[in-house]
Amino acid sequence: MKIVMRHFFIGTFTGICLFCAACVPEITASETIPVFVSIPPQKYFVEKIGGEFVSVSVMVGPGANAHTFEPKPAQMTGLAKARIYFAVGMEFENVWLDRIAAANPGLIIVHTEKGIERIPMKDHHSDDEHKAFSDKHEEHHGIPDPHIWLSPPLVKVQAKNILDGLTAADSEHQSAYLPNYETFIKETDALDAELRGIFAEKGNHTRFMVFHPSWGYFAQAYGLEQIPIEIEGKEPKPAQLARLIGYARKEGIRVVFVQPRFSVKNAETIAKAIQGQVAFADPLAEDWAKNLRDVAEKFKAALK
Numbered sequence: 001m002k003i004v005m006r007h008f009f010i011g012t013f014t015g016i017c018l019f020c021a022a023c024v025p026e027i028t029a030s031e032t033i034p035v036f037v038s039i040p041p042q043k044y045f046v047e048k049i050g051g052e053f054v055s056v057s058v059m060v061g062p063g064a065n066a067h068t069f070e071p072k073p074a075q076m077t078g079l080a081k082a083r084i085y086f087a088v089g090m091e092f093e094n095v096w097l098d099r100i101a102a103a104n105p106g107l108i109i110v111h112t113e114k115g116i117e118r119i120p121m122k123d124h125h126s127d128d129e130h131k132a133f134s135d136k137h138e139e140h141h142g143i144p145d146p147h148i149w150l151s152p153p154l155v156k157v158q159a160k161n162i163l164d165g166l167t168a169a170d171s172e173h174q175s176a177y178l179p180n181y182e183t184f185i186k187e188t189d190a191l192d193a194e195l196r197g198i199f200a201e202k203g204n205h206t207r208f209m210v211f212h213p214s215w216g217y218f219a220q221a222y223g224l225e226q227i228p229i230e231i232e233g234k235e236p237k238p239a240q241l242a243r244l245i246g247y248a249r250k251e252g253i254r255v256v257f258v259q260p261r262f263s264v265k266n267a268e269t270i271a272k273a274i275q276g277q278v279a280f281a282d283p284l285a286e287d288w289a290k291n292l293r294d295v296a297e298k299f300k301a302a303l304k
């Protein structure tokens with residue numbers, strides 16, 4: 001009886017407030033499914049599909065480096081009460097997911113990267129053995145590139161895994177999750193078409209220079225090529241930096257992209273040497289679709 005009354009009051013209150021968007025009551029934490037994601041763009045995806053039925057916590061917050069991240073004690077406490085963890089394949093998950101699962105045996109771990117074939121992290125030239133400069137850019141087969149959320153076609157795969165995870169944890173609201181998912185897929189297809197349009201007339205101008213190679217899948221989706229400054233996760237040595245400068249000069253590159261949370265020192269050195277500039281492209285922005293549009297426009301303007 002108590003429960004019925006409570007829902008009755010919430011219903012009435014919401015009804016009254018239909019004309020006043022600002023005072024629609026927030027659904028309390030106890031009525032939503034507490035879920036965790038690794039990085040901010042995943043919050044965007046899970047909220048698109050889970051809508052009002054999920055409350056999403058993000059592991060890697062602003063100011064943290066997603067590649068070297070370790071959970072804080074408060075996050076471990078929150079994780080003990082979470083229902084679902086949506087993994088994406090970041091390095092820290094390898095270590096921490098087992099510990100998280102041990103602390104919360106009921107937690108459903110959803111690998112949203114499932115079904116995605118990951119490409120190796122791109123290196124321009126990882127050691128001095130490589131000939132001074134060939135136009136072939138070497139790929140190294142050590143680390144699989146985790147940045148799968150930056151390609152709309154791959155985000156559709158992640159979205160399906162998110163839908164399946166939410167449905168498994170909360171079949172009661174499948175009737176909401178499924179249409180939300182379908183809407184998100186349509187939005188993502190529209191975004192993909194828009195980005196294809198942005199790069200449709202690039203011709204031979206496909207290269208952009210970036211400090212940390214986050215944009216491999218994005219580049220793959222739109223026929224571009226990222227030229228990374230970072231070499232296997234490390235800053236380049238002086239000789240490597242000199243070669244990058246030579247390459248940028250030869251190619252006429254004038255913009256060097258950096259992202260928050262990474263050193264801009266080397267990017268600035270190169271930019272200065274080529275009389276170019278440093279620009280920001282954030283791979284972890286939570287407003288995913290808007291961010292991809294903004295970054296696409298910046299890359300387009302800088303392509304060489």
Ligand code: ZN
Binds near residue numbers: 066067212283
């Ligand atoms: Zn990264």
